[in-house]
Amino acid sequence: MTNLPSPMRLYFRCPGCALVARPGSASYPAAPDGSPAWDGRPAEVRCSECGHLHWAQAADIVPDTTTSTCPREGCGNEAPCPQEAAVVTCTACHLLYAGPATADPAVRDLARATLGLHTVEMQGTLAEAKRRAGRA
Numbered sequence: 001m002t003n004l005p006s007p008m009r010l011y012f013r014c015p016g017c018a019l020v021a022r023p024g025s026a027s028y029p030a031a032p033d034g035s036p037a038w039d040g041r042p043a044e045v046r047c048s049e050c051g052h053l054h055w056a057q058a059a060d061i062v063p064d065t066t067t068s069t070c071p072r073e074g075c076g077n078e079a080p081c082p083q084e085a086a087v088v089t090c091t092a093c094h095l096l097y098a099g100p101a102t103a104d105p106a107v108r109d110l111a112r113a114t115l116g117l118h119t120v121e122m123q124g125t126l127a128e129a130k131r132r133a134g135r136a
């Protein structure tokens, strides 16, 4: 039996908005030992971006292939995330911020339109500035 972390700690692509992010909520069969582990059977997850409720299973996990630096002042945690992530959840302070995929303007526009939040734009710009600073 597969022993996966809670779907809340994994990234999925939402079939509603096509963005990759961690779910805003998840409901899945409880592990026999009462741990938050997930056996990969279909879980009902809610997209944190558009609120779309959809089913996800082990095969739908978008694996963490990179890390992203949390933009929160004083945090700077390197959060593991997929390259495809439009929104990253900081594994230290739980801030949601624009992920690596938003380097693509099309994804950034989609994320901005879906979330309707200025924060994505601001944090995306900040992350971009930091990346540029890191390269310089």
Ligand SMILES: [Zn+2]
Pocket: 014, 015, 016, 017, 018, 019, 047, 048, 049, 050, 051, 052
């Ligand atoms: Zn969605």
Ligand SMILES: [Zn+2]
Pocket: 070, 071, 072, 075, 076, 077, 090, 091, 092, 093, 094, 095
């Ligand atoms: Zn953080």
